[in-house]
Amino acid sequence: MTVYADTPRWPRHGTVWGHLVSDSSLEELHETAARAGLPPRSFDLDHYDWPEQARDRLVGAGVRMIGDGELTRILIASGLRVPLRDRPAARARRTAEHAAALGLEPVPTDLVVGLLGHADPLPLASGAPPGAFRLGREEPVGPARIEAHDDAGRRAAEHLLAHLDQLARARGEAGFVGQLLQL
Template identity: 55%
Template sequence: MVILIDPPVWPAHGTTFSHLVSDSALGELHEFAARAGIRDRAFDVDHYDVPAEQYEALVALGAEPVSGSTLVRRLVAGGVRVPARDRPKRARLTLMRRWDELGMGDDQQSATDALRDDLLDAWSSPARHYHDATHLLSVLDAIDTMRLRAAELGASLSERELLTARLAAWFHDAVYEGAAGDDERASAALAVERLGALGLAPGLVGDVERLVLATIDHEVQRGDAAGEVFMDADLAVLARTEDGYARYVALVRRDYAHVTDEQWRVGRASVLRALLGSARLFVSPAAPEDWEPRARRNLERELKGLEASAS
């Protein structure tokens, strides 16, 4: 692992900034930044923005000075570079379009726009790391992936099932304080309040509430097409490439920065063992076939790493 820094040539706030990165692992980057006294809010997805006056001190501390083009090339080669689409600011713009595609109706346009903006503000909170707008967009994308596959299999999802799953995605982490169970219940209550105020059918509102609450234990009744698709979409992150999965774990760790490393190892290992002990991670017939084996490889690899670090 090497910490890299490019020249301070990026203008902002009356000075110029450098980018501080790791060429292979975000964990080591955060440790280096902590030693250097760099504030958490300077971190932006895959790098820290540091002002020009800190450049020499960071080089003296061990950061390797490189050109901007070399820094980007090393980020990409190391699998650490986050694509533009996975960046919260870009995700928010895309999510505004995705909300309009829900077809919530024009009779209460100002109210639906206000709900959209409130939800986007919640998902875009700077205090969030993994559970942010990019996660919401990834869940919606996974729902679309399964929609297309269901059609290929001759088992198309109904418009009502799709709308239920998509609305559940928008609300499922709308409240996120890091309190398991309480967050899901508060998010479900918010869905009932806000969707009910829009005059949506009580049955639809009730189904969205049920699916948001189901994220507490990630269990739905067999044959509940909307529920199965939504549960699988929420877990689709487990089936990312090895590099993508590593970024996901690093962001989740930052969401739990308030716990010690030992507490993290114990708690995270328990979650991983529970997931690996399930008969199937992905329960919808529309889930791509490669999700299951890839997710299990990622989970097993992470668990081995946690067990090795504990010993």
């Protein structure tokens, strides 16, 4: 069993990002990512996104650096790959499962309960409907990150976060931890 990383070349958040995959096991992938200090939220269904600044930590954790094409072939051969065409359905299944576990209705556009994984980004204002928002929180009583293009989105996010906290507390938790996108 080996974990592999390609060359970072996808720009976002002021840096470039690469992908980290396992040739056989998501458990192995999660363990290696943790040893390398990658945050659990950088997991994306079948891989981790990693910033170029993490290269030395990845190598120190035993990750083998390879080219993009080889990484894709390894991920496909592993049986772990979620093809691009299937990613929206996989996110929808995850969202429905997480919403059901919380007792949340209606089901949002994209939801991750807990720290493992992330919701899709908020589209640019030109591509997002009025009232759209994205929120996330890493500590149950800590501050939330709310992204919205208008006041309606910010108010909707604050209202939903209060409801999510209430649902989490009903399950014996201190508050909601996770991410959510609502379009």
